[in-house]
Amino acid sequence: MPEGDTVWLAAKRMHTALAGATLRRGELRVPQLAAVDLAGATVREVVPRGKHMLTRFTDGRTLRTHYRMDGSWHIYRHGTRWRGGPAFAVRAVLATDEWECVGYRLHDVALVPTSEEDRLVGHLGPDVLGPDWDLDEALRRLRATPDEQIGVALLDQRNLAGIGNLYKVESLFLCGVHPWTRVADVADLAALVDRARTLMLVNRDRPEQSTTGDLRRGSDHWVAGRKGRPCRRCGTPILLGDQGPDLQERVTWWCPRCQAARSPIDPRARTGEPGRPPMLPTAT
Template sequence: MPEGDTVWLAAKRMNTALAGATLRRGEFRLPHLAALDLAGATVREVVPRGKHMLIRLADDHTLRTHYRMDGSWHIYRPGTRWRGGPGYDVRVVLATDEWECVGYRLHDVEYVPTSQEDTLVGHLGPDILGPDWDLEEALRRIRDRPEEQVGVAILDQRNLAGIGNLYKVESLFLAGVHPWARVADVDDRLAPLVERAQRLMKANLERPEQSTTGDLRRGYDHWVYGRKGKPCRRCRTPILMGDQGPHLQERVTYWCPRCQAARSAIDPQARTGEPGRPRPVATPG
């Protein structure tokens, strides 16, 4: 699933293409919005909200889209061949005289009065990249569930919006925090952890590449993410990988068992290989 910085950059580019322009084409290839035609509507602005994109129109309506795992927006000049995928994957087309914005495999596409945006994104915590960012409120929400695993808590968009799995994994490593540690057991490290994630995301805002090491070369751009079994860049211990999160919502998690050694007891089931639990892999490869 795209991280908040990816959505931020996409919204910036969409805003450049659409803000202030009148749509000559605004069609939806989704059953619940198939009858909606936005041709003639003027776009006021395009803004990100966590991992959601909000396209606000001058008539005080908002179009919300979400990428989830496979969605994307592509921007083309009129007459240019669309290359984002087969035609049957197109969900939304918003075109002006100068640009064509084509949404592929988009999810959670909704059209509501702007005054009702909270029905779509009101459940989200403070946006780590947004103007509403409030560190203390984010920490309060995280601490409300002290027994939660910290790796699950910082990924929960109800606590703070925008952090995805990559920044979760990398921030935990840089903070030396075990992903399965309880929130209550790492309370003194929560603020630096969240602030680190924010700095990493801001460093990548203006580019599609996401590097947490400062090196953009492929294979050198991450500390532990995607590096199962490879030596830790700090201590050379093989990186472990496991699934973390509620059943059917598990996210692949990477960590160094030495640099992120637990300072407190970890749930014994966390290493059994059960669904939703990490399955350590230490074989170099």
């Protein structure tokens, strides 16, 4: 799933292409909005809100789109061939005389009065990359469920908006926190959240996402995508497990030595290896 920094960069590029311009073509290819024609509407701004993108028009309407697992926006010069996927995957087209913004496989497409945006995004916690970021409020929300697994809590957009699976596993590794640790048992929750935010700030202006400082493929992450490979710090093989409620599990990588559990963790922790008990080492 695209992370908040991916949506932030896409919104920045969409804003540059569309802000202040009048649409000569505005199609929403989803059943509930198929009859809507946005041609003639003038774009005021395009802004991110967590993993949601809000395109605001001067007539007081807002178009909300969400990437979920496979969505994306592509921007083309007018008249350029679209290369983002098959035509049947297009969910939205916002075109001016100069640019064509094409949304592929978008989800949660909605058009509402701008004054009613909270109906769509009001449940979200502080936006990690937003101008109104509030660390104290994010910590308050996280601590409201002290028994939740920290790896699950960081992905709950009601706590703080924007963090995805990549920044979850990478920040947990860098802070030496086991993914299944209870929120209440994280020694320095503020430092963990700040580390995740710092990683996202570093990456938000580029499509590449590196948490190691190295942009080369295979060298860009500490634990993500590295199951069975040696930890870059200690050499211990990286583990892979499923974490989260049933039907909402997310794959989770961690180093069993650098992130050794320092307190009791959920015994239901899964390592992704059927028939084998979870590997739950303790710190020495």
